[in-house]
Structures are given as C-alpha cells and as structure tokens.
Amino acid sequence: MNVYIIGIGLIGGSMSLDIQSTYPEATIYGIDANDAHLEEALQRQLIHEKATLSQVENADIVIVTIPVHVSIGVIKEVLNTINDQTLVIDAGSTKEQICESIGNHPRRRNFLAAHPIAGTEFSGPKAAIKNLFKGKTNIICEVEKTAFTLQEKALELFKNLGMRIRYMDSKSHDKHIAYVSHLSHISSFMLGKTVIEKEKNERDIFDLAGSGFASTVRLAKSSPAMWTPIFEQNKANVIETLQEYITNLEEFKELMLKDNFEGIYKEMESANHIKKILNGIE
Amino acid sequence: MNVYIIGIGLIGGSMSLDIQSTYPEATIYGIDANDAHLEEALQRQLIHEKATLSQVENADIVIVTIPVHVSIGVIKEVLNTINDQTLVIDAGSTKEQICESIGNHPRRRNFLAAHPIAGTEFSGPKAAIKNLFKGKTNIICEVEKTAFTLQEKALELFKNLGMRIRYMDSKSHDKHIAYVSHLSHISSFMLGKTVIEKEKNERDIFDLAGSGFASTVRLAKSSPAMWTPIFEQNKANVIETLQEYITNLEEFKELMLKDNFEGIYKEMESANHIKKILNGIE
Numbered sequence: 001m002n003v004y005i006i007g008i009g010l011i012g013g014s015m016s017l018d019i020q021s022t023y024p025e026a027t028i029y030g031i032d033a034n035d036a037h038l039e040e041a042l043q044r045q046l047i048h049e050k051a052t053l054s055q056v057e058n059a060d061i062v063i064v065t066i067p068v069h070v071s072i073g074v075i076k077e078v079l080n081t082i083n084d085q086t087l088v089i090d091a092g093s094t095k096e097q098i099c100e101s102i103g104n105h106p107r108r109r110n111f112l113a114a115h116p117i118a119g120t121e122f123s124g125p126k127a128a129i130k131n132l133f134k135g136k137t138n139i140i141c142e143v144e145k146t147a148f149t150l151q152e153k154a155l156e157l158f159k160n161l162g163m164r165i166r167y168m169d170s171k172s173h174d175k176h177i178a179y180v181s182h183l184s185h186i187s188s189f190m191l192g193k194t195v196i197e198k199e200k201n202e203r204d205i206f207d208l209a210g211s212g213f214a215s216t217v218r219l220a221k222s223s224p225a226m227w228t229p230i231f232e233q234n235k236a237n238v239i240e241t242l243q244e245y246i247t248n249l250e251e252f253k254e255l256m257l258k259d260n261f262e263g264i265y266k267e268m269e270s271a272n273h274i275k276k277i278l279n280g281i282e
Numbered sequence: 283m284n285v286y287i288i289g290i291g292l293i294g295g296s297m298s299l300d301i302q303s304t305y306p307e308a309t310i311y312g313i314d315a316n317d318a319h320l321e322e323a324l325q326r327q328l329i330h331e332k333a334t335l336s337q338v339e340n341a342d343i344v345i346v347t348i349p350v351h352v353s354i355g356v357i358k359e360v361l362n363t364i365n366d367q368t369l370v371i372d373a374g375s376t377k378e379q380i381c382e383s384i385g386n387h388p389r390r391r392n393f394l395a396a397h398p399i400a401g402t403e404f405s406g407p408k409a410a411i412k413n414l415f416k417g418k419t420n421i422i423c424e425v426e427k428t429a430f431t432l433q434e435k436a437l438e439l440f441k442n443l444g445m446r447i448r449y450m451d452s453k454s455h456d457k458h459i460a461y462v463s464h465l466s467h468i469s470s471f472m473l474g475k476t477v478i479e480k481e482k483n484e485r486d487i488f489d490l491a492g493s494g495f496a497s498t499v500r501l502a503k504s505s506p507a508m509w510t511p512i513f514e515q516n517k518a519n520v521i522e523t524l525q526e527y528i529t530n531l532e533e534f535k536e537l538m539l540k541d542n543f544e545g546i547y548k549e550m551e552s553a554n555h556i557k558k559i560l561n562g563i564e
Binding site for chain 2: 187219269
C-alpha cells in the first residue's frame with residue numbers, strides 16, 4: 001500500500017506512526033513545502049521516502065494535513081493527478097470552503113473530508129506522537145459524496161487509528177467547531193496577551209501563576225501559521241462566537257460593577273454544568 | 283503538636299495529609315461549618331478529631347482555609363482565643379482585606395498571611411490529595427509583621443510541604459493574582475457559558491470538543507461559593523484585568539472584521555511568548 005502524506009507535522013506525522021504499526025506493509029511517502037521538516041521526518045522515521053506532488057498518481061491513499069488556505073489548491077492538484085482507485089483524505093480544521101471548492105471536481109468521489117479532533121498546542125514533525133488519535137472523534141463531512149468503496153477504506157483506516165466517527169454537513173461542522181475549538185484558541189491567545197502586556201516589566205510575577213493559568217493559556221502556544229488561515233476561512237462563525245463571548249464577559253463585568261455578587265454566583269453556578277459535558281473528553 | 287485546620291476542603295485537607303506524614307506526632311483537629319464535610323474528613327482520616335473554635339486556645343498552629351469573606355471574622359475570633367505561642371496561618375486567595383482588617387489586632391504578630399498557589403478545580407474533603415503543595419509557590423505577605431519565631435515555624439512547615447516561598451506586599455499580591463489567576467477563572471467560566479448557551483439544544487455537539495477545549499474551560503468547574511467572595515474582595519483589580527481582556531478580544535474581532543489577517547498572525551505570534559513564561563509551571 002502506497003500512502004502519501006502531504007504535510008508531515010503533528011497530525012500527518014502522528015498518522016504516519018500509527019499507519020506504520022497497523023499496516024506494516026505500507027510505504028509512507030512524505031511531501032512537505034518545508035525541506036527541513038521533510039528531512040527531519042525522514043530521520044525520525046515518520047516517512048520512508050521523500051516525494052513530490054506528481055508522484056501521487058501511484059497512491060492508494062493521500063492524506064492532506066497542511067494549513068487550510070493552501071490545502072484547497074493542493075487538493076485540486078492531487079485530484080488532477082491521482083488514479084481511479086486513490087482515496088484522498090483532507091484532515092483540515094475547516095470543512096465548508098474545501099468541500100465547496102472541489103464540489104464539482106470530476107474526482108469528487110475520490111475525496112473524503114475529515115477533521116480528526118486530535119490536535120495539541122505543538123506543531124512540526126517533532127510533535128508527532130503514537131496513538132494521538134486513539135479514542136478521539138473524527139468528523140466526516142458529506143460522506144455521501146465519496147465513492148462507497150473508498151468510504152470503506154477510509155473507515156477501516158480510522159478504525160485502525162482508534163477513532164470514533166461522527167457525520168456532519170460541512171456548514172454545521174464549521175459553525176459548531178467555532179464554538180468548541182476556535183473560540184477556545186482566541187480566548188487563550190488573548191488571555192496570554194493580556195497578562196504578558198501587564199506583566200512585561202515584572203517577569204518574576206509569573207512565579208505566581210499556577211496550573212490553572214497554565215491550563216487556560218495552553219492553547220496560546222499554538223502555531224499562528226496554522227491558525228490564521230483557519231480564522232480566515234471560518235471568519236463569519238468565529239466573529240459570531242467571539243461577539244457572544246465578549247457580551248458574556250461584559251455582562252460579568254457589569255454584575256461586578258453593580259456589586260451584584262449573587263448574580264456572579266449564579267453565572268458561575270450555571271457554567272458549572274460544563275462538568276457533566278466534559279466527562280469523557282479529558 | 284496540636285494543629286487546628288479550619289475548613290477541611292481541598293487546601294486544608296491536603297495540608298493535613300502532608301502534615302500527618304511529616305509530623306507523625308501531630309494531632310490534627312478539624313473545624314468546619316459543614317458538619318457533613320467534617321464527618322467525611324474524619325472518615326477519610328484527614329483529621330484525627332473534630333473540634334470547635336473555642337478549642338484553638340490549645341493550638342500550636344491554626345490553619346485557616348475557608349472562603350475569604352468568612353475568614354476575616356473567623357481569624358479575628360481565632361486571634362482572640364489563641365495563646366501567646368500559637369501561629370495562625372491564613373491560606374486564602376486574597377490578601378489585602380485580611381491583612382488590613384487585623385492590622386491593629388493585639389495578636390497581629392501571631393498571624394501569617396499566605397497564599398499557596400496550589401488549587402485545582404475540585405473542592406471539598408474528597409478533593410484532598412497528598413503532595414498537592416510539592417514544588418508549588420507560596421506567597422507570604424507582610425512577613426515582617428509576624429513574630430520572628432513564628433515565621434521560622436511557618437517556614438519549616440512550608441519547607442516540609444515542599445513549597446517555595448515568595449514575599450510580597452498584600453496590595454501587590456492582589457493586583458498580580460488578578461492577572462495570573464482570577465482572570466483565568468472568569469475567562470473559563472464565560473467560555474463555558476458561551477458554548478453551553480449556544481449548544482444547549484444540541485448536546486451531542488460536545489462530542490466534537492477536544493482536549494484543547496477541555497483545558498480552556500477546566501476552571502469553569504470551580505466552586506462558585508469559593509470564587510464569589512474572591513471576586514468581591516478583589517473587585518477593583520479584577521474589573522481592571524477583565525476590561526483589558528475584553529479590549530484585547532475586541533481588537534482581535536476588529537482585525538478579523540477588517541480582514542487584517544496579517545494583524546491576526548502578529549497577535550498570535552506575540553502571545554506565543556507565553557511558551558517561555560510557562561516553562562516550569564506545568
């Protein structure tokens with residue numbers, strides 16, 4: 001089995017590790033715009049061989065894990081090059097634009113739109129780890145537009161990686177993921193900014209920060225190169241969630257200004273329901 | 283050694299466990315407004331005996347770990363009751379009001395204001411764990427106002443619990459802790475609220491949430507009974523940090539509305555500096 005992974009970072013590299021252990025017969029080819037990353041991926045045995053886009057005509061499976069603004073062009077080129085039996089999986093964090101852009105491509109049925117919810121705040125080949133996908137959710141969009149035999153092939157792969165599958169249309173995916181992922185990143189980045197700005201002249205103040213702060217700003221370590229195009233592609237949804245978040249923060253502030261601490265208590269008590277919701281995620 | 287712990291929850295209960303292992307000769311007495319908690323603490327061997335406030339006249343050490351709005355009254359009562367050699371340690375999350383309120387108490391020199399940065403999002407006796415304080419920071423305020431021999435006694439205790447000490451005036455403590463702790467809690471509570479509100483009719487949407495979301499809203503599980511009085515006592519500082527956070531979120535939103543994604547990139551890139559700062563916290 002020839003597997004081509006385009007973008008050998010956290011997601012692509014981790015997939016490769018799991019594919020190597022579940023499909024020992026597979027040859028993994030790596031394609032990456034960053035030569036140093038490709039070389040590092042080879043040395044870390046994330047891939048067996050380096051490759052270029054034109055070679056995907058020999059692919060059984062192509063997995064695309066690159067920033068979402070470049071993936072649209074790359075996936076079109078891949079679809080133009082592959083053979084009849086090739087399965088092309090996109091693993092990006094936004095799904096509406098990519099599904100739209102290749103909706104009428106003659107090879108649409110070779111394509112499967114997926115989003116494995118399995119990131120960490122790290123990136124690049126050195127971030128790749130085994131079993132990253134075990135027990136994680138994989139959202140598949142517009143599954144009916146993928147050829148049945150290739151759906152089967154993809155589901156087998158995801159099963160071997162230990163993922164559970166949820167199906168969703170691409171518009172709903174982008175709307176909901178803005179709430180449960182994109183907004184968390186903005187809240188974290190801006191929390192980091194607020195504290196850094198205030199404390200820039202008093203570096204040792206961070207000695208005072210505990211694990212709660214670390215947990216809340218963890219995502220502020222994420223890659224701007226990855227996240228900028230995600231926010232751009234999901235602009236309308238992200239702005240909507242961000243506005244709702246700001247409104248809630250403003251209301252909290254107003255309650256404090258009015259010394260309505262009974263109201264503050266109630267706000268926190270109702271947010272406590274997140275306990276039940278989080279069961280099973282952590 | 284007679285140790286009285288007032289408030290047998292996460293902090294008090296965890297301290298008791300570590301004191302029991304480092305001072306095997308100590309007898310730990312528990313005092314708590316909640317009888318069920320006190321009974322639970324006894325069954326979990328967090329305390330050796332139940333006690334009442336009037337008994338602290340026999341105490342070598344009294345540790346007060348109760349919500350900050352009740353601690354002011356309780357600490358005054360404790361100071362009125364203790365003997366000359368008793369050390370009274372407050373472990374609450376705000377320090378300015380408590381230090382001010384007992385500033386002129388005849389027993390001021392028996393009192394030490396501390397803040398062990400060692401919470402989790404859990405509370406109550408069942409949340410108590412061993413070694414909670416190992417490697418954590420303990421902020422001591424106005425140390426010069428505590429009798430020298432009692433300072434020594436406290437430092438030995440904190441050393442045995444594995445804590446590192448930072449000294450700070452109470453006003454600075456409350457100002458900085460608003461940034462590195464209180465704001466994180468509000469950001470988390472309101473993030474939880476925003477997502478719950480949006481997704482209340484679509485419970486299975488949380489299937490889509492990954493570890494990043496879980497990390498960012500973890501603190502939204504915290505106890506409203508503990509946090510309401512903290513926000514009330516630290517109102518001015520918290521409102522200031524909250525306003526700065528809202529302003530940063532508004533600016534981020536404006537950049538998005540203007541399609542200034544180069545600006546968005548830069549915002550995230552500069553928040554990335556949190557990486558270096560977090561080293562050693564997690």
